[in-house]
Amino acid sequence: MSSLFDQLRAGVTTASAAETQALAAAFAAALPPDTTLALHGDLGVGKTTFVQGLARGFGVTEPVTSPTFTIFTLHRGSRTLVHLDAYRLDRAAQLDSLMLEDFLTSPYCLAIEWPEKIAAWLPPTTLHLDLGIARDERHLLRLR
């Protein structure tokens, strides 16, 4: 599984949402418990698509939709998948009003869109993944 991490550190391009999800599902299986994953990238680069793949990797069967409206959503699978959209947060202190700790039950995977908004709050062990659009509408994913 370390080879997947190595590949992602070098950068992987995907040609479709299905490919991005398959990659994310394999990545989910390789993640240690209680991981915080920061997904960096602009609107429309495939952050929610990636989290849908993570969910599949954790055996979540319900639909994983954008958490923008309620800021975070919970999905129960082999891990508690917490999908957080930090876009509307501009201070780490605002996390208090989300009562996030009440819902982060181990083993969990906390996937964060727009993590730069709450950079001060992110644990030092956070994995950072950059998502972007390459040429020909292909999507580029790279682990920092």
Next chain:
Amino acid sequence: MILALESSCDESAVALFDPARGLVGEWVHSQIALHEKHGGVVPDLATREHLRHFGPLLTRARAEVGFSRVAGIAVTNGPGLAACLAIGVASAKSLALALRAPVLGVNHLRGHVWSPFIALHAESPAAFGQRLTAHLPHLGLIVSGGNTLLFVLDEARGVAVLSSTRDDAAGEALDKGAKLLGLGYPGGPAIEKLAADGRVDAFDFPRGIGRRDELDFSFSGLKTSLRYLIEKLPAAEVQRRLPDLCASYQQAVVDALTRKTRAALRLHEGRFRSLGLSGGVANNRTLRAALEAEAVRAGIPLLAAQPKHTGDNAGMIAFAAWADPTGVNRAANLALGIEPSAGLA
């Protein structure tokens, strides 16, 4: 009488519902102006605003109508922003203790399910049961910033989800489209306004998942295609063609919603006796007209929620607490918890 509280997002709302008369009072404090500056609802600001405004709203409700006949305290306990929901639920529990009435936990989406029927009840409260039966089974479309789904309300008033969005909600597609185009918040009304002067066929946007019998919605590809388009067009061209962009983009959202609704009507040919439209995006005029046409085509009436009952409001929570036999949590009472990511069923 049912006293209802709603605080799932950025509106603090209180309503009183009398089954024999209908909604006898609705009091709202909206935070839209506050969140406009931030381009969206800011959770900790919203929480503080709820704390500040529930007291005065309740004081007004007690002064204008009175709480002496209140027999139940309905409250939204999900889905929504966690701390905002917690304030509503805590307030409901204190009121329940003070007024010696039970707490009724209501799913916000059940409120949207029932909101198109509030007007039917108001026309003639005594005949409501009979007239409701004549409208069931009912196919409903809920379209809001957080949800997009088709559901069935059956003869026994049971609710079943027929389909939902696989990624973004329709309202979110409009909000995020507006964001990509550099328009303000809330994005839906901004797009609708500009779209009025644009051509709906100026740009070709995808209409979501293709197959006719596939009822799920998808709006994330639409958002991405707008992004690709904006990156290809010179910035001045984007500015000059904003009305066309908005009209074409909005039409793609409306078409996707209409096509799936039509597909659901066809799959269950002749089953439904009414069509419903509710949620914040239900105010969009293009969408209302399109759904009206679908209802006419199917030969059934369209029940659209009244504008004051499309967004977050306590009227629909009170009404659902009374009308919905299965979707109300009556057992938890003072132990009622919040469910920030609750679904409809």
